[in-house]
Amino acid sequence: xxxxxxxxxxxxxxxxxxxxxxxxxxxxxxxxxxxxxxxxxxxxxxxxxxxxxxxxxxxxxxxxxxxxxxxxxxxxxxxxxxxxxxxxxxxxxxxxxxxxxxxxxxxxxxxxxxxxxxxxxxxxxxxxxxxxxxxxxxxxxxxxxxxxxxxxxxxxxxxxxxxxxxxxxxxxxxxxxxxxxxxxxxxxxxxxxxxxxxxxxxxxxxxxxxxxxxxxxxxxxxxxxxxxxxxxxxxxxxxxxxxxxxxxxxxxxxxxxxxxxxxxxxxxxxxxxxxxxxxxxxxxxxxxxxxxxxxxxxxxxxxxxxxxxxxxxxx
Amino acid sequence: xxxxxxxxxxxxxxxxxxxxxxxxxxxxxxxxxxxxxxxxxxxxxxxxxxxxxxxxxxxxxxxxxxxxxxxxxxxxxxxxxxxxxxxxxxxxxxxxxxxxxxxxxxxxxxxxxxxxxxxxxxxxxxxxxxxxxxxxxxxxxxxxxxxxxxxxxxxxxxxxxxxxxxxxxxxxxxxxxxxxxxxxxxxxxxxxxxxxxxxxxxxxxxxxxxxxxxxxxxxxxxxxxxxxxxxxxxxxxxxxxxxxxxxxxxxxxxxxxxxxxxxxxxxxxxxxxxxxxxxxxxxxxxxxxxxxxxxxxxxxxxxxxxxxxxxxxxxxxxxxxxxxxxxxxxxxxxxxxxxxxxxxxxxxxxxxxxxxxxxxxxxxxxxxxxxxxxxxxxxxxxxxxxxxxxxxxxxxxxxxxxxxxxxxxxxxxxxxxxxxxxxxxxxxxxxxxxxxxxxxxxxxxxxxxxxxxxxxxxxxxxxxxxxxxxxxxxxxxxxxxxxxxxxxxxxxxxxxxxx
Numbered sequence: 001x002x003x004x005x006x007x008x009x010x011x012x013x014x015x016x017x018x019x020x021x022x023x024x025x026x027x028x029x030x031x032x033x034x035x036x037x038x039x040x041x042x043x044x045x046x047x048x049x050x051x052x053x054x055x056x057x058x059x060x061x062x063x064x065x066x067x068x069x070x071x072x073x074x075x076x077x078x079x080x081x082x083x084x085x086x087x088x089x090x091x092x093x094x095x096x097x098x099x100x101x102x103x104x105x106x107x108x109x110x111x112x113x114x115x116x117x118x119x120x121x122x123x124x125x126x127x128x129x130x131x132x133x134x135x136x137x138x139x140x141x142x143x144x145x146x147x148x149x150x151x152x153x154x155x156x157x158x159x160x161x162x163x164x165x166x167x168x169x170x171x172x173x174x175x176x177x178x179x180x181x182x183x184x185x186x187x188x189x190x191x192x193x194x195x196x197x198x199x200x201x202x203x204x205x206x207x208x209x210x211x212x213x214x215x216x217x218x219x220x221x222x223x224x225x226x227x228x229x230x231x232x233x234x235x236x237x238x239x240x241x242x243x244x245x246x247x248x249x250x251x252x253x254x255x256x257x258x259x260x261x262x263x264x265x266x267x268x269x270x271x272x273x274x275x276x277x278x279x280x281x282x283x284x285x286x287x288x289x290x291x292x293x294x295x296x297x298x299x300x301x302x303x304x305x306x307x308x309x310x311x312x313x314x315x
Numbered sequence: 316x317x318x319x320x321x322x323x324x325x326x327x328x329x330x331x332x333x334x335x336x337x338x339x340x341x342x343x344x345x346x347x348x349x350x351x352x353x354x355x356x357x358x359x360x361x362x363x364x365x366x367x368x369x370x371x372x373x374x375x376x377x378x379x380x381x382x383x384x385x386x387x388x389x390x391x392x393x394x395x396x397x398x399x400x401x402x403x404x405x406x407x408x409x410x411x412x413x414x415x416x417x418x419x420x421x422x423x424x425x426x427x428x429x430x431x432x433x434x435x436x437x438x439x440x441x442x443x444x445x446x447x448x449x450x451x452x453x454x455x456x457x458x459x460x461x462x463x464x465x466x467x468x469x470x471x472x473x474x475x476x477x478x479x480x481x482x483x484x485x486x487x488x489x490x491x492x493x494x495x496x497x498x499x500x501x502x503x504x505x506x507x508x509x510x511x512x513x514x515x516x517x518x519x520x521x522x523x524x525x526x527x528x529x530x531x532x533x534x535x536x537x538x539x540x541x542x543x544x545x546x547x548x549x550x551x552x553x554x555x556x557x558x559x560x561x562x563x564x565x566x567x568x569x570x571x572x573x574x575x576x577x578x579x580x581x582x583x584x585x586x587x588x589x590x591x592x593x594x595x596x597x598x599x600x601x602x603x604x605x606x607x608x609x610x611x612x613x614x615x616x617x618x619x620x621x622x623x624x625x626x627x628x629x630x631x632x633x634x635x636x637x638x639x640x641x642x643x644x645x646x647x648x649x650x651x652x653x654x655x656x657x658x659x660x661x662x663x664x665x666x667x668x669x670x671x672x673x674x675x676x677x678x679x680x681x682x683x684x685x686x687x688x689x690x691x692x693x694x695x696x697x698x699x700x701x702x703x704x705x706x707x708x709x710x711x712x713x714x715x716x717x718x719x720x721x722x723x724x725x726x727x728x729x730x731x732x733x734x735x736x737x738x739x740x741x742x743x744x745x746x747x748x749x750x751x752x753x754x755x756x757x758x759x760x761x762x763x764x765x766x767x768x769x770x771x772x773x774x775x776x777x778x779x780x781x782x783x784x785x786x787x788x789x790x791x792x793x794x795x796x797x798x799x800x801x802x803x804x805x806x807x808x809x810x811x812x813x814x
Contacts, residue, residue, distance in 0.1 A: 287579025
């Protein structure tokens with residue numbers, strides 16, 4: 001472990017926390033403007049977060065430690081994700097490799113924390129949300145593994161930083177079918193994992209249709225603030241991963257301040273643009289009937305599987 | 316067709332009631348209203364007079380009247396021959412204490428568990444401030460079996476809607492049974508009418524259900540005119556028809572957006588909201604009120620300005636385009652098609668009304684069955700067969716086009732019609748019936764005016780009273796996340812149902 005890699009991790013954490021509310025703001029504003037609304041402004045999620053974190057949480061009598069711990073666990077796992085995924089630089093902590101299996105496991109920690117929180121409230125909505133959430137998680141995790149695995153075959157390593165580095169060194173590999181199929185599968189599962197349309201509607205008020213929102217219905221104040229931040233950070237981390245896998249340019253490869261600065265700028269622009277594109281696409285799609293979501297996710301699994309098969313044929 | 320024929324009035328004893336009603340139902344009439352009246356309030360021989368109003372499909376009106384002593388207040392139940400009758404009886408028992416004998420569903424309807432059991436709010440001697448005790452439990456049919464769980468929703472909901480409790484019994488995501496508990500907003504509207512001058516009742520009628528200001532005030536006013544023998548000039552009747560279509564327009568446009576929004580396609584809702592606002596501002600120019608209040612009066616109806624036909628036509632065209640964008644979208648179409656089907660025979664049995672009935676293939680529409688003005692060739696009844704959410708969506712879309720055509724046609728006819736002198740209501744009393752096709756469906760008011768010229772009884776039947784029970788039927792085999800879509804496609808009124 002070197003000073004430089006610790007510095008990179010710290011920079012990535014600060015960057016992620018700073019960019020995340022802006023990312024959500026950009027996505028909401030993009031959607032609002034395309035729909036002909038003014039919207040709350042790019043900084044509104046940040047203001048919401050500040051307000052929520054300053055508020056005392058209201059907890060039901062009889063609630064257990066889960067209600068307190070789950071938001072912290074979610075934020076911690078999301079922050080760990082931001083540290084492990086190469087966002088601004090491919091310099092990784094030597095002792096904790098940003099291995100794809102580690103990343104998927106950390107992702108799952110947050111997922112389980114949310115599902116337990118949903119059950120904790122004891123209301124039917126929470127349980128309903130948790131059950132739907134776990135169904136989707138069970139379909140999403142294998143695809144995440146498979147699609148990144150397909151990309152790891154040409155690089156010969158399962159360390160994410162090394163995969164990104166290898167892809168940057170060989171730009172021709174970005175456009176081969178293995179890569180395109182895997183990236184497409186990954187985009188679909190990122191959408192499902194982060195609760196965006198067409199899988200979940202983050203802006204709905206209808207409890208019966210909710211997935212993510214149903215689990216956090218009973219949380220308030222500081223608890224809700226941490227839950228929101230944790231979920232948003234996951235979106236930033238996963239979008240950052242997709243962005244750096246699809247377009248690895250700009251990411252820093254050493255600890256020189258200039259390359260780090262370029263890396264910070266590059267990932268910020270990439271994540272915000274990708275978020276805006278995602279939000280723009282959401283304007284044109286509706287929510288799938290719940291029982292058709294597995295079809296969508298199975299489709300993305302097939303793409304990821306094809307990608308893995310192809311990667312052995314090509315390389 | 317200035318005034319409809321007086322209703323045929325049949326007096327029967329309670330022993331012949333079932334037979335009399337069954338005879339009328341066999342003629343193809345439908346039970347539209349049942350109103351109890353407290354006669355001879357002070358005397359020892361006090362009686363309840365119960366009026367059953369049946370409507371035919373060609374303007375026929377029949378009233379079956381039965382009188383029963385207050386000391387022995389029971390009626391043979393009609394629930395076996397008419398589902399709506401069974402609900403009217405339950406409402407009557409809760410509000411008046413008249414017991415339907417051998418009722419198959421002897422449960423409370425309007426009354427909540429915390430009301431005192433002897434409290435019947437419509438009675439003249441009802442305690443105005445009864446002691447509302449603690450909640451006496453909430454019995455409902457529990458579905459048991461492996462993997463069945465319950466989802467209680469409401470009565471307070473997340474959106475800007477009124478209170479209603481829905482209890483779902485669910486296996487996985489499939490709804491096995493849905494129990495609805497309404498009547499959280501009992502305001503005693505019918506009792507508030509009593510003792511008022513007829514003209515004073517209009518403002519109250521407009522406020523029964525905010526989105527049906529014209530429908531309720533017009534049904535009320537027509538009932539009063541029927542009772543007092545007031546003739547309404549042709550021009551005013553045309554104006555009233557125009558107002559009804561304006562109300563239908565803005566509500567249907569709003570529903571189209573809201574329905575598609577529940578499928579997660581928000582952009583259509585934004586634009587529908589814009590169109591609705593355009594129509595509301597047009598309403599304000601037309602009548603001085605965004606929700607068209609204040610336009611209907613006894614003996615006539617007034618517009619402040621002539622309708623802007625270009626605006627109405629362009630809104631209707633845009634609404635049609637929006638609807639096409641939504642239904643051409645494969646994901647939206649997939650959500651709407653085959654969701655929450657209400658089969659025709661169930662719709663008939665339950666006696667549903669309005670767009671819900673027409674989407675299941677029924678042609679029930681007061682504009683053809685009980686018309687107060689000839690709407691001419693611009694009018695046609697829009698129906699669909701599938702009975703699903705899509706059909707209810709399509710019927711609304713069709714009705715927007717028809718309503719826009721009617722607004723243009725009616726406004727030309729209004730401009731051409733002679734201005735007649737306003738008719739002052741005559742004195743005296745009587746009973747009268749008002750039937751209009753409001754945007755949700757056929758709306759009926761029955762009014763009795765006493766000899767002193769004040770209202771003695773007003774009974775209001777919103778189409779939602781007939782349509783609410785169908786929601787649970789249509790939900791069979793629907794999945795939980797599709798409930799909001801199904802509910803929105805019915806869009807029954809809470810306030811109109813619970814008076």
